[in-house]
Amino acid sequence: MHNAYEVIPGTIYNIIQESPLIRTLQIRPEIPIEFQTGQFVELSLPGIGEGPFTPSSSHYTSEVMDITIMKTGFVTEYIHKTSIGDIVGIRGPYGSKYPLEKFHNKDILILGGGCGLAPLRSLFLTLLHDIDQYNSITFLAGAKSPKDCIYKELFSEWKKYKKVNIYRSVDIVPEGESWDEEICLVTKLLQKIKIDPKENPVIVCGPPVMMKFGTMDLLKYGYNENNIYLSMEKKMYCGFGQCRHCVIGGYYACKDGPVFTYAQIKNEEAIWE
């Protein structure tokens, strides 16, 4: 009988400091971990604690896994002190995935901000792998300020792909920093796109306020609530529907989510908090 709390040890083989508060750990687990993009894992530091994080690498690689982590509290503070060679633990994957089969031959819109770009990076890399199957991918990415932008090199590289459109924005440009793309809230970038919203999917991930107002704007734009995919972040400990912390009405964010359509959860209470 498999113990649901068992972790697979993994070695950090590289660290990318993306921004002052965000870093990407590149991990080689002792046993390859297969997952589907959109799903999440529990990452532990021995003797410290664990938390839910979404792999930011493509689901076509299982020997190594990238996890992008923002420093926000106790465990993540320690995660930001790790060095190459350190051992971490991974259990999972858990939860629902992005339904890629529904994206075939569609014009896909991806909308994300802050550390919410982590699962979207995984999605994007996975989509790129099979780019022939999709009509186009439009990625709208936001950050607070230029220095908070993550995946800097990756975005310049991704822009070179045919069928891929990328727009980026920052909320503000403080003195001494420079920025040659848009300066606005990321949801404002919707004005740039020319996608027919009727039948096409949009995937959203970011801080709660961004998710909320982003969803409202997408509905206004004409997107169907069944085609708006949200990655919900709720407090969770176990990851598989036993600790009950992530309950959203009759759903578990961990087991039935984290990927929900807006139609699924719109009538539940306090979904954005």
Added chain:
Amino acid sequence: MLIKISDFHSFLYNLNESNNIEVVIPSLANGTENRFFFNKLNSSNNFDLGFFRTIDPSKVLFYQPRESVFPVSTGTIKRIIAGIKSCDMKSIQLLDKALINNDFVDSAYKNLRDSTYIITTDCTEIHSSCHCTLLDGKPFTESGFDLNLSPVEDYYLITIESDKGRELFELIKKKYGLLDAHESAYLEISKQRNKIIEKLVIQNEKFLPRNNDVLRSKDLSIWNEESKECIGCGACTNICPTCYCLILNDESVEKEFIKVRSYDSCQLHGYAKVAGGASPRPKMYERFRNRYLCKFDYMKKNFGEPGCVGCGRCTEACAAKIDFREVIQNISMNTLTTKQSI
């Protein structure tokens, strides 16, 4: 089959003395007449398998307040727990659904479940907070147990429900003389059972049956009113036999992964707070309401049945003396009258 009550007690004592079995019974708290706690059987405790539920919920025997879930201690010894009541049996069946399912298994819980024999007994008294009948429950078990005992005069009628129960029964049969139960014994038992049901019905006469739609009503001011006295301590969830919300911690040892789970409570402020401070239920009345919604709406969706078994422990444990039944009653009445006046 019928066994003399004194014989059954000596059966328990004898098993307890063998090396690899532990017997747990409801033992009378010092200085009380009818307050029982689960305890290991020993020569000094005073026990009775009748009465009503214990003060402590049966979950503490399977889902301990703090235990390692990875790694899980092996070599769990066999246990017999006697005197579990119908409401607690139902709560164990609910925990089974939550913790041992097709997707994930809580190994620590499963070990304790697998190594335990459950002997349930009919309630012979009721506590002022008992209300199993409001939740389609009965003061005697109908499923889930291994053996059930129903008292008839100086005897227990034994009902076998499972293979484990049969195993125990074979042990009993080897050592003790058993009598065949005649129709009169069954009649007597059903008479006693009906008497207890009647007491429960009378005690809970003024309360409406549970209606989750009513509880889901969006009028929050009434919840604010109902929760005024609540101090948010979480006693109600800790004592509830079906509450199993957990916190998972890593034991602070170097270079090892040791996962420990302990009870959490949705009544506490930090319960659903995420990094950055956002919380879906920052106000006390929202958390107060969450417990009722969880029991009657969310758990019903998750498990096909409500998460309350009507044991009344939350009422008994409440520091502010809030009666669970009255809250539901007040909310229901309020919603019904508001609806009618629209």
